[in-house]
Amino acid sequence: MQSKTSGDNGWPEHYYAVIFTAQRSLSGDDIYDITADRMVALAQQQRGFLGVESVRGDDGIGITVSYWTDRDAIAEWRQHAEHLAAQALGRQEFYDWYRVRIAEVVREHAFVSDQVVGIGETM
Amino acid sequence: MQSKTSGDNGWPEHYYAVIFTAQRSLSGDDIYDITADRMVALAQQQRGFLGVESVRGDDGIGITVSYWTDRDAIAEWRQHAEHLAAQALGRQEFYDWYRVRIAEVVREHAFVSDQVVGIGETM
Numbered sequence: 001m002q003s004k005t006s007g008d009n010g011w012p013e014h015y016y017a018v019i020f021t022a023q024r025s026l027s028g029d030d031i032y033d034i035t036a037d038r039m040v041a042l043a044q045q046q047r048g049f050l051g052v053e054s055v056r057g058d059d060g061i062g063i064t065v066s067y068w069t070d071r072d073a074i075a076e077w078r079q080h081a082e083h084l085a086a087q088a089l090g091r092q093e094f095y096d097w098y099r100v101r102i103a104e105v106v107r108e109h110a111f112v113s114d115q116v117v118g119i120g121e122t123m
Numbered sequence: 124m125q126s127k128t129s130g131d132n133g134w135p136e137h138y139y140a141v142i143f144t145a146q147r148s149l150s151g152d153d154i155y156d157i158t159a160d161r162m163v164a165l166a167q168q169q170r171g172f173l174g175v176e177s178v179r180g181d182d183g184i185g186i187t188v189s190y191w192t193d194r195d196a197i198a199e200w201r202q203h204a205e206h207l208a209a210q211a212l213g214r215q216e217f218y219d220w221y222r223v224r225i226a227e228v229v230r231e232h233a234f235v236s237d238q239v240v241g242i243g244e245t246m
Contacts, residue, residue: 017226019140019188021176025236053144055180063178063186065142071229091234099233103140103226106194110222111214113148 011050015105016068022098024060032094035086042082048073067105074102134173138228139191145221147183155217158209165205171196197225
């Protein structure tokens with residue numbers, strides 16, 4: 001998981017999450033992996049990007065949650081030319097289905113075990 | 124993934140997501156699996172529950188997103204006696220760390236491939 005979330009104190013009080021849930025199709029993994037990695041790298045360069053958490057299970061279902069400072073930043077990223085091309089590829093090749101939800105984070109809390117050192121802190 | 128999301132049209136226009144990201148510890152899987160399954164079954168019985176999506180990767184990092192009609196329902200579920208016991212077990216045994224974010228869904232869209240039949244529809 002690529003994440004800046006645990007123990008990261010630099011985030012604004014108000015921010016947004018984009019919850020992307022998807023079922024991978026049976027198409028080849030190579031182009032998907034390259035595209036997915038590129039999109040994460042590109043997202044990180046966009047204005048308003050805060051972090052991303054992504055997990056895929058053995059059944060091909062994945063959840064990626066990216067975090068952004070504001071909705072304009074999310075809209076700009078959605079319209080980024082290279083991202084638009086990747087979205088089209090996603091619909092044509094990568095996914096049986098996906099769903100995107102934009103949500104405003106209104107509360108959060110965290111826990112870190114005493115037995116874990118150096119990865120973060122409770123809020 | 125246990126989900127009522129794809130193509131489900133019965134959800135309210137406004138609702139909330141609880142984004143739970145966590146790192147599993149090295150503790151035994153049996154009690155964890157029983158507890159996690161029980162919590163999903165119990166959550167589904169609570170007022171305001173809409174659906175849940177959950178994925179865990181090979182590295183033990185998981186994302187579970189549950190969906191609720193309102194924040195009161197989320198607060199009630201958080202305070203449910205059996206859920207409180209499971210949360211304590213989670214901190215003692217199951218997780219190195221976790222983070223919970225409550226977020227208000229403000230926009231969503233979906234895609235379903237033409238090649239997939241019967242699992243849902245685009246919004």
